[in-house]
Every structure is written in structure tokens, then in C-alpha cells.
Amino acid sequence: MKTSTKKLSKQEMIESKPNKIIMDTLANEPKVWIIHLIATFIVLAIMYWSKGAINFRGIQSNGVVIAKNIFTGLINPDWSLLLNLTRQGIPFVLMETLAIAFLGTFIGAILAIPLAFISASNMVSKHFTWLGVFIIAAIRTFPPFVYGIMFIRVTGPGPFAGVLTLAITSIGMIAKLYIEAIEDIDKKILESLDASGCNTIEKIRYGILPQLMTNFVSTVIYRYEINIKNASILGLVGAGGIGAPLIFAMSAYRWREVGAILVGLIILVLIVEYFSTAIRTKLARG
Amino acid sequence: MINFNKVSKVYPNGVQALKDVSLKIEQGEFVAIIGLSGAGKSTLLRTINRMHDISSGSLTVNGHEVNKLNGKALRRFRRKIGMVFQSFNLVPRITVIKNVLTSRVPDLPLWKSLIGLYSKQDKIIALEALDKVGILEKAYIRADQLSGGQQQRVALARTLAQNPEIILADEPVAALDPVTAGQVMDDFKRINKEMNISVIINIHHVDLALKYAERVVGIRAGEIIYDGPATEVTEEILTQIYGRKISEDELMGA
Amino acid sequence: MMNILKNIFQPVLSIFIPNDIKLSNGKVVKPPKPITPYIVIALIIVTYFSVELTGFKFSTIIQRGNQFLVILRRMYPPDWAFMPRVWKPLFDTIKMSVLGSIIGCALAIPFAIVSSTNINSSKITLNITRVFLSIVRTMPTLIIALIATYIFDIGTFAGTVAITIFTFGIVSKMLYEQIETVDMEPFVAMEALGANKIQAFASAIVPQVLPSYLSISLYNFEINVRNAAILGYVGAGGLGLILDEQFGWRAYDRAGVILFTLFITVVVIESISRYLRERLA
Numbered sequence: 001m002k003t004s005t006k007k008l009s010k011q012e013m014i015e016s017k018p019n020k021i022i023m024d025t026l027a028n029e030p031k032v033w034i035i036h037l038i039a040t041f042i043v044l045a046i047m048y049w050s051k052g053a054i055n056f057r058g059i060q061s062n063g064v065v066i067a068k069n070i071f072t073g074l075i076n077p078d079w080s081l082l083l084n085l086t087r088q089g090i091p092f093v094l095m096e097t098l099a100i101a102f103l104g105t106f107i108g109a110i111l112a113i114p115l116a117f118i119s120a121s122n123m124v125s126k127h128f129t130w131l132g133v134f135i136i137a138a139i140r141t142f143p144p145f146v147y148g149i150m151f152i153r154v155t156g157p158g159p160f161a162g163v164l165t166l167a168i169t170s171i172g173m174i175a176k177l178y179i180e181a182i183e184d185i186d187k188k189i190l191e192s193l194d195a196s197g198c199n200t201i202e203k204i205r206y207g208i209l210p211q212l213m214t215n216f217v218s219t220v221i222y223r224y225e226i227n228i229k230n231a232s233i234l235g236l237v238g239a240g241g242i243g244a245p246l247i248f249a250m251s252a253y254r255w256r257e258v259g260a261i262l263v264g265l266i267i268l269v270l271i272v273e274y275f276s277t278a279i280r281t282k283l284a285r286g
Numbered sequence: 287m288i289n290f291n292k293v294s295k296v297y298p299n300g301v302q303a304l305k306d307v308s309l310k311i312e313q314g315e316f317v318a319i320i321g322l323s324g325a326g327k328s329t330l331l332r333t334i335n336r337m338h339d340i341s342s343g344s345l346t347v348n349g350h351e352v353n354k355l356n357g358k359a360l361r362r363f364r365r366k367i368g369m370v371f372q373s374f375n376l377v378p379r380i381t382v383i384k385n386v387l388t389s390r391v392p393d394l395p396l397w398k399s400l401i402g403l404y405s406k407q408d409k410i411i412a413l414e415a416l417d418k419v420g421i422l423e424k425a426y427i428r429a430d431q432l433s434g435g436q437q438q439r440v441a442l443a444r445t446l447a448q449n450p451e452i453i454l455a456d457e458p459v460a461a462l463d464p465v466t467a468g469q470v471m472d473d474f475k476r477i478n479k480e481m482n483i484s485v486i487i488n489i490h491h492v493d494l495a496l497k498y499a500e501r502v503v504g505i506r507a508g509e510i511i512y513d514g515p516a517t518e519v520t521e522e523i524l525t526q527i528y529g530r531k532i533s534e535d536e537l538m539g540a
Numbered sequence: 541m542m543n544i545l546k547n548i549f550q551p552v553l554s555i556f557i558p559n560d561i562k563l564s565n566g567k568v569v570k571p572p573k574p575i576t577p578y579i580v581i582a583l584i585i586v587t588y589f590s591v592e593l594t595g596f597k598f599s600t601i602i603q604r605g606n607q608f609l610v611i612l613r614r615m616y617p618p619d620w621a622f623m624p625r626v627w628k629p630l631f632d633t634i635k636m637s638v639l640g641s642i643i644g645c646a647l648a649i650p651f652a653i654v655s656s657t658n659i660n661s662s663k664i665t666l667n668i669t670r671v672f673l674s675i676v677r678t679m680p681t682l683i684i685a686l687i688a689t690y691i692f693d694i695g696t697f698a699g700t701v702a703i704t705i706f707t708f709g710i711v712s713k714m715l716y717e718q719i720e721t722v723d724m725e726p727f728v729a730m731e732a733l734g735a736n737k738i739q740a741f742a743s744a745i746v747p748q749v750l751p752s753y754l755s756i757s758l759y760n761f762e763i764n765v766r767n768a769a770i771l772g773y774v775g776a777g778g779l780g781l782i783l784d785e786q787f788g789w790r791a792y793d794r795a796g797v798i799l800f801t802l803f804i805t806v807v808v809i810e811s812i813s814r815y816l817r818e819r820l821a
Contacts (some may be wrong), residue, residue: 021422022413029383030426048641050635070687098591105776106587141803143770145682145780149787159594164601166753184695187458233682238773240594246683250690256513262679267676300804335732364734375729388726388743392734400742441729448733 048153066255081260090242090264097241097268100159100234101227104166107222110198112171116178125183132179136172144169146231148237166227166234174223181215214283225276232265288334288452288484295329295508299422303329304330305508306343313451313489316475318489318499325506327488331454334486335367336360348451351410361492362506363483365392368445368483372457374437377428382421382440385429386412389448415443419473435466442473444526453477467491471498492524615796622794625782626801632696633778634805636771637764640703645757647708651758652715658724659741676709685776703764703771713758715749722748751820757821758813765809774790782799 010285056117069164077150117123119132147168190207198206235243288311295304303326311317319327332338333345336352345352348366355363376385388453390408391399398404416422419439424432429440438458445453455474459467475498478485489495495502496516504512504519504527512523542746556578558571588598654660654669692698722745730740772780779802786795 022410022417025413025422025425026409028426042644046638050638052695054635054639056669063693067691070690083617096593099593102586102592103594103596106590124578143780143800143802144575145770145773146783146787146799149784150608150611153611154604155600160596160600163594163596179415229678229680236682236686243683264685265683266675266678270674273674273678359732361736364732367732369729369732371725371729373725375725377726377744378723379751384747388730388735389733391730391739391743392736396742398740399739400746419813444729445733533777535585 008072032118047163051221069161069255070258070262072162072248073255073257074262075259076256076257077260077263078254079260081257082264085277090245090260093242093245094264094268096159097228097231098272100162100239100241101166101231103163104231105170105220105224105227107163107167108170108223109174109216111167112175112178115171115175116182119175120179120182122185122187132175139168140172145237148234148239152238157238157240162231162234162239164243166230170227173226174219174251177222178212178216178221181212181219184215185211217278221276221279225272228269228272232269287345287346287348288289288486289344290333291344292348292469293333293340293345295326295333295338296341299476302500303412303508304333304340307505307508307510309503309510309513310485313484313486314478315501316485316487316499317501317503318487318495319505320489320492320495321505323490325505326367328416328456329507329508331456331486331488334452335364336367337369361392365448366451368448368450368453370438370441370445370453370455370458372460374441374461376429376437376444378428378439381426382416382429382432383409383412383425385440386415386444386447389444411449412443412447415446418446418477418517419443424508431468434462435470436469438462438466439473442470442477446477450483452484452486455485457488459488460490467494474498549706559622567693597633600778611792614790614792615799617793618788618796618800619791619793622797622799623801626798629772629779629782630801630805632699632764633768633772633780634704634809636696636699636776636778637761637768640700640768641707641757641761641764644704644707645711645753645760647704648711648715648795651708651712652719653741655712655716658722659745669727673709677713678704679705679709681706682770682774685771685786686774687774694775694777699768699771699776699778702776706767707760707764711756711760717751718752718756719745719753755817755820759818762813763805764809765806 014060073211081088085091115132115135119129121129144165148161151164155161155164167219185208189211190203193203193207231241233243235241235245236247238244242261246258246261246265249255249261288309290307290309293304294302294309296302297493298368305329319330321327329338333340333352334347336355340353344387347363350363352363374535377388384402387402387404387408388399390404390411394404413422413425416425416449420514421432421436421439421443424436424440429437432440441458458474459470462470471494474485476486477483496519499516502512502514502519503510504523506527506529511527514521555574558574561569563569651669652674654665655673657666660666668800681702684705685699688698688701689695692701726748727740728742730744731737735743769779769783772778772782773784775781779798783795783798786792786798
């Protein structure tokens with residue numbers, strides 16, 4: 001190492017004699033590399049700390065077999081279950097998942113409206129926006145599945161609990177996006193409506209709603225897409241949807257059934273995602 | 287020396303960009319290529335470092351048959367040819383000196399360029415290049431925070447740090463205001479004179495071409511219409527090249 | 541009689557098929573076909589079926605809604621004596637999120653590069669990776685975790701695998717969307733000065749994408765801490781496991797301690813991450 005630096009400086013002398021200003025500029029190079037080094041060190045330290053807890057006890061003795069079974073189940077699912085149109089079939093559970101997500105999103109989207117209006121800085125005095133913001137933060141405190149467990153105490157196990165869970169957990173994100181849309185409102189239109197003699201309700205109907213509508217609809221559709229995935233895990237806590245049959249099939253080691261459920265879920269999510277993206281792009285382009 | 291011998295270029299979509307172009311450029315010349323947009327100026331320039339392939343004819347640059355170069359040999363060949371672009375093509379978000387240092391990357395191991403580990407020698411080369419275009423004091427500023435003229439100088443410094451024999455400049459001042467354009471052209475001229483680097487420049491502004499270049503090549507629809515000293519370019523020749531009288535926007539008034 | 545019917549139906553009908561508007565100068569303006577009324581009707585139908593399918597009842601909410609508050613009320617005062625048993629699962633949760641995020645983000649890089657239309661010109665490899673990534677993204681974390689517990693046994697390793705896969709799917713997409721917005725001109729400049737494609741990518745594209753990549757990774761880490769907390773429910777380690785236990789025993793005051801700790805942790809991690817992301821922007 002030492003010899004190479006020596007060599008280099010010799011080479012410098014021979015090749016060029018850099019003037020003083022250049023050498024000064026070189027010496028003034030900001031020392032960003034120190035920050036980078038510290039950041040890298042911190043990340044490595046955190047990684048090392050985390051490593052301690054990940055006790056890899058090796059793949060379970062039959063883990064490889066199970067992985068293989070799930071994979072073959074995915075490739076060759078239980079078709080009779082996938083195409084079974086009765087209440088035991090996958091299409092029914094998927095419909096149920098769609099319905100849970102739909103009602104949950106719908107209720108959440110409606111509850112979020114008043115919350116968003118009292119939290120938008122251009123609608124209420126700055127001193128009151130904290131209330132809405134606090135409510136949103138408070139709701140977000142609990143993970144969704146905790147709400148699921150709590151609502152099961154209210155409604156008993158089943159999709160109803162799922163609906164309530166999704167309604168509550170959707171409020172936070174939907175309200176947040178609503179607030180952004182409301183704060184972007186062009187208030188000049190309201191002035192011109194004032195000038196033409198509109199009352200408050202007419203101002204909201206013709207001045208505010210048209211500006212918010214596309215944005216709100218787009219938000220709700222996006223949340224619906226997310227809620228499909230959320231609805232599918234609620235079954236794991238007994239709150240309806242496709243999660244429950246999945247957990248049963250897995251604990252009974254019925255891998256082709258597992259495959260059929262996963263295939264159904266994948267197709268459902270892909271279809272919803274496709275339409276959601278298509279509608280939202282159309283809305284964005286007007 | 288750059289030698290075009292009956293070079294033609296047809297794009298895959300059937301457009302003939304160059305027709306039977308024959309042209310010889312000696313080391314150290316300052317050549318301006320003028321013509322309408324779409325006349326083939328950019329194609330002509332980009333065949334020299336094989337950013338575009340030629341369809342027929344032969345093109346040699348400093349003894350290399352350009353169309354036979356591939357892979358490593360092509361990249362080694364390109365090290366000796368600098369290129370300056372209309373939109374500067376600097377990497378945003380990184381500092382001026384790092385932009386200049388990117389021209390040292392082909393000689394470095396990949397991991398060194400990824401974490402920005404350049405030798406002191408490379409840094410000195412980069413700073414000297416910045417000094418030659420007069421923006422040494424901007425070395426540690428982010429490139430996207432500079433004005434257009436300063437950015438083009440950074441691009442020029444990047445090219446100089448490559449220690450090129452030829453500089454190809456594709457509309458280097460088209461995005462700049464007249465005063466800045468003149469300053470950047472001065473830089474090209476100085477570099478051409480002091481370092482004996484050939485400068486071949488595509489330029490939209492006829493007055494700048496006539497003022498700075500020794501030699502002017504006029505092309506129209508892929509063919510060379512005029513090739514001679516800048517001092518001998520007349521009104522009629524320009525009318526021939528452009529197919530009409532020169533309009534105001536082709537003059538910059540620099 | 542007919543007249544009365546007509547008087548009722550005419551305005552209703554005109555919502556769906558608006559009448560032509562005659563101007564005083566005799567010109568006829570055809571109004572555009574409205575879509576809103578159809579959407580409203582579709583929504584009403586879908587709502588009806590969803591209510592039927594899910595067994596949604598307002599009366600239940602009114603009669604038993606207080607049960608929800610009962611649980612909340614029993615969380616207070618929290619049983620702080622339980623705190624010592626919260627630390628380990630809490631750290632497990634954080635450790636799973638850290639490792640899962642880092643590995644997932646690293647795995648995402650090559651897949652994002654192959655999925656970027658401006659870098660990869662091969663339509664076949666591009667579409668194969670994109671379809672693969674979409675399928676990975678359809679899987680909710682909890683379901684991946686459930687499967688992972690069957691393959692790797694119950695514990696934090698399964699959780700880490702789940703977080704890794706989830707992170708990989710979402711970061712790949714966010715990253716290729718970023719790569720597709722970069723300025724390709726410096727890449728051309730690098731090729732012109734004799735760099736090969738890898739060198740050109742490293743020097744011209746990486747500096748443009750790196751800040752957003754780090755920002756995406758941090759944002760994902762935030763999401764993962766929340767996600768990791770619930771994975772214990774399927775046996776994949778962390779807070780979810782004891783949370784489920786305490787809920788099962790109706791020890792709500794202990795569940796309160798867990799939820800409070802989780803809340804503080806999430807707030808602290810989000811604040812740090814947001815501060816870092818603002819500095820990166």
C-alpha cells in the first residue's frame with residue numbers, strides 16, 4: 001500500500017506540477033465520505049444486532065416436502081373446489097371477500113369525510129385541525145387484526161366483524177388523502193359563485209364537490225384494492241373472507257386445496273388491481 | 287485524421303441520412319457543420335465515434351476503420367474522442383467534480399467507481415480540466431444547481447479530463463443565451479488552439495459558425511453542399527445550404 | 541291516469557335519457573349521456589348484496605357496539621408489571637423488520653433493473669419479471685408468514701422470510717418506477733466516452749436513483765415494523781404472539797401494555813425514518 005502511494009506521488013511530480021490553487025481546492029474537498037462511513041457503520045451494527053434474533057434452526061425436516069407440495073398445489077390446484085359454485089366453493093369465499101372489502105371501504109370512506117373536513121387547514125381554523133389529526137393518529141395506533149379481535153366480541157365471528165374492522169382501519173389513510181385534496185381546493189370558484197348569489201349548500205354542491213369528486217373516488221378505489229388484501233387475512237382471526245378456509249386447509253395438509261385458494265386469491269387481487277389502475281388512470285386524465 | 291470515403295447511412299425506417307459523404311479532417315482543425323435540422327448533421331457527427339453505424343462506404347479515424355471496431359476495442363477508441371451534447375448530459379444530483387471524474391470511470395474497477403473512490407491523480411486531472419474552462423471554484427457544487435452555460439463547461443471539462451484527440455460537439459450552444467453561447471464557443475476555440483485538439487461542431491447558428499470555425503461544411507439532405515474556409519462562405523452558398531435566405535433565428539448576434 | 545304516470549316517469553326517465561334541449565333560435569342540443577345515475581344504481585345493488593353476504597346489521601352495532609368500548613376500557617390501567625415480558629418479543633419484531641427490509645431491498649435491485657423499460661430492451665425478460673413481481677405482491681404478508689411457518693417451523697425466521705418477500709415485491713415495483721423516470725442522457729454520454737453498459741449504469745443511473753432507493757427502503761421499513769407486529773399471530777415470532785395470548789385470556793390490561801409499547805415504537809421509528817427521508821430528498 002505504502003509503495004503504491006509513493007509511486008503515485010512520484011508520477012504526479014513527473015507528469016504535471018499542479019498549481020497551488022488546484023492543490024488548495026483539492027484540500028478543501030468536503031469530507032462527505034466520513035458521513036457515509038458512519039452511516040454504513042451504523043447500518044452494519046444494526047444488522048449485526050438483528051442477526052442475533054434470527055435463529056435459523058434449519059428448514060423443518062418435512063419443510064422441503066411441504067414447500068414442494070404447496071408449489072405443486074399451486075400448479076395443479078383442486079379444480080373442483082375452484083369451480084365449485086356452492087357456499088363451500090372458492091368463488092363464494094372470493095365473493096364474500098369482495099363484499100367485506102366493499103362494505104368496509106364504503107363505510108370507512110363515508111366516515112372519513114367529516115374527519116377530513118375538520119382536519120383540513122383551509123376549512124377550519126388552524127387551532128382546531130389538531131383534533132382530526134389526533135383522531136386519525138389514535139385510530140392508526142392499533143394494528144388491523146387487533147380491531148378484528150375486538151369486533152368479533154361485538155358481532156361474533158364472521159364477515160360482519162371483517163367489515164367493521166376494514167371500515168375503522170381504512171379511515172386513517174382515506175382521511176389523509178382526502179385532506180390533501182381538500183387543501184388543494186381552488187377557492188376562487190367559491191368567490192365567483194358568491195358573486196352569482198349562491199347559498200352555502202349550493203356553493204358546496206357546485207363549487208367544492210366537483211373539485212373533490214374525482215380525487216375522492218380515486219382514493220376510495222385505491223383503498224379498496226388494499227382492502228381486498230386486508231380482507232383476505234382477516235379470516236385468520238375469524239373475521240370472514242378467504243383466510244379461514246386457507247388456514248383450515250393448511251392445518252389439514254390438504255395442499256391441492258391450499259393451492260386452489262391461493263390461485264383464487266392471486267387471480268382476484270390481479271383483476272381488482274387491473275381495474276383499479278385502469279379506472280384511476282382514466283380519472284386522473286379526466 | 288478523420289476520413290469519410292463515400293459514406294452513406296440509411297436508418298432502419300428507410301430515411302437516408304447521409305449520401306455519399308466524402309470528407310477529410312486533419313488533426314487540430316476547427317470544423318463547423320451547418321445545415322437545416324434533419325439534414326444529417328447529427329448523424330454525420332455520431333458516425334465518427336460509432337454512436338451510429340454507417341451503411342456503406344468507409345470511415346477511418348486516426349487509422350482505425352471505425353465500422354470494424356467492437357466491444358473493448360470500440361470503447362478504447364472512444365476514450366480518445368470527447369463528446370459534448372446540446373443538453374449537457376451531466377449526471378444530476380452529484381457534484382461538478384464527480385461529473386468530471388466520470389470520464390475516468392472506464393479505467394477504474396467497477397467497485398471503485400460505485401463508491402466514488404478516485405485516486406488523487408484523477409482528482410487533480412479533473413480539477414485541472416475545470417480550471418481550463420474557468421469554473422474551478424464550482425467543483426464541489428451539485429451540477430444541477432449551475433446555470434446552463436456553467437453546466438456546458440462542466441461537460442467540456444469532463445471531455446478534457448478524458449485527454450481526447452478529437453472533440454465532437456452536437457449543438458453545444460443551442461440551449462444557451464447569446465452571451466453564454468459566445469463564452470462557451472471561446473472555450474472551444476481556446477482548447478482547439480492551445481491543446482491541438484480537433485473540434486468538430488454541429489451548429490445551428492450560422493454567425494457563430496462563421497466567427498469561430500476555420501472550416502465550414504454545409505450539408506443538405508445528407509449531402510455535402512459546401513466544404514471550405516469560413517471566410518469564403520457567401521450569401522449564395524448559405525442560401526444553397528438552407529434552401530432559402532437565412533432567417534433571424536439562425537443568427538444569434540453574438 | 542296515463543297522464544299521472546307520465547308525469548311521474550318523465551322526470552325519472554330524463555335522469556337516464558336526458559331530453560334534447562331546444563334553443564330559442566331553433567337549434568337542438570343533445571346533452572351527453574349521463575353515467576352517474578347508472579353508477580349510483582350499481583352501487584346500491586352491490587351494497588345490497590354485500591350487506592346480505594356479510595350479515596351486516598346496524599341493530600347489532602347499536603345494541604352491542606359498547607362491547608368494543610368495554611375491551612378498550614379494560615385496557616386501562618395497563619398492567620405495567622407485564623412490561624419485562626414485552627421487551628424480547630418487541631426486539632424480535634424490530635429485528636425481523638430490520639433484516640427482512642435489508643434483505644428484501646437488496647434482492648429488489650436486480651429485479652427492478654430487469655423490469656425497467658429504459659434499461660432492459662428485452663420485452664420477454666421484462667414481462668416475465670413483471671408478472672412474477674405482481675404475483676408476489678398479491679400475497680398478503682400474513683399469508684406468506686403462515687406458509688413460511690410450515691416450511692421453516694414456528695419462530696422469527698419464518699417472520700423474517702415473510703417480511704423479506706413482502707419487501708422484495710413492493711420495493712422492486714417502486715424502484716423500477718423510479719428507474720424509469722431517470723434522465724438517460726448522462727448514460728449516453730458515458731457510452732460515448734468509452735464506458736461499457738455496466739460502468740455507464742453505475743456512474744450515470746445509480747447516483748440519480750440512489751436517494752430515492754434509500755427513501756423507498758426507509759419507508760418500507762416503517763411499514764414493516766407495523767406488519768411484523770402482527771406476524772406472531774400465525775406463529776412467526778414477535779409481539780403478535782403475546783398479543784394474541786393476552787387477548788385469548790382476556791387479559792386486556794396486559795394487551796394494553798403491548799399495544800402501548802408498539803405504538804411508541806412505531807412513532808419513534810417513523811419519526812427517525814421521516815427525518816432521514818427528508819434529508820435525502
